[in-house]
Amino acid sequence: MDPRPLIALDGDGVLLDYNLAYAKAWERATGRYPAELDIQAYWAIDRWDVERLSGEKLEQFRACFDVDFWSTIPPLASAVEACHRLRDQGYDLVCVTALAEDLADARLRNLRQHDFPIEKVFATAHSLEGRSPKADVLEQLKPVAFVDDYLPYMVGVDGSIHKALVLREPKGSPNIGQHLSAVDSTHADLSDFVRWWLSRH
Structure with a gap:
């Protein structure tokens, strides 16, 4: 056969x-679910009302992209x-x-x-x-x-x-x-x- x-x-x-899951990760990191800015945006960071992070805040956000995150994307x-x-x-x-x-x-x-x-x-x-x-x-x-x-x-x-x-x-x-x-x-x-x-x- x-x-x-x-x-x-x-x-x-x-x-x-992924873009929808990104908003949940932001909420997990900051305690705030972001407002949607542009549903037509390709990149998640442009779709949601989120700031550009750096330093310690960026590391805290990146830590939310763990095994649990990658196991639960809709x-x-x-x-x-x-x-x-x-x-x-x-x-x-x-x-x-x-x-x-x-x-x-x-x-x-x-x-x-x-x-x-x-x-x-x-x-x-x-x-x-x-x-x-x-x-x-x-x-x-x-x-x-x-x-x-x-x-x-x-x-x-x-x-x-x-x-x-x-x-x-x-x-x-x-x-x-x-x-x-x-x-x-x-x-x-x-x-x-x-x-x-x-x-x-």
């Missing part, structure tokens, strides 16, 4: 609502359903996420808690420029498609893999410029990708 084709999915911004609307549609149509799913390796188990627990049909998480180092930190893992996994919401993580990914970019909130988005030529399709969210993909395969 031939193995089921594989689709690789990013975590934050594709499966999980799912994005319709993302769980979209994943089940892919599974029902014969695809296996993995999460390839730019997290520290020691947080991979927390991410997997988080996904299972929300009933995502995903059994494996591959955590890669974060990178701000150059070749995607996910490229090597994807080359080994050889998925038929890779879905991410961060354009720089498409750079250097094997050309045989369909690269689907979730555009999501546009203000301040990094999903612009010359590297868009590396992308095979763009979508509003994971559900939009799934509808598009299944209509063609």
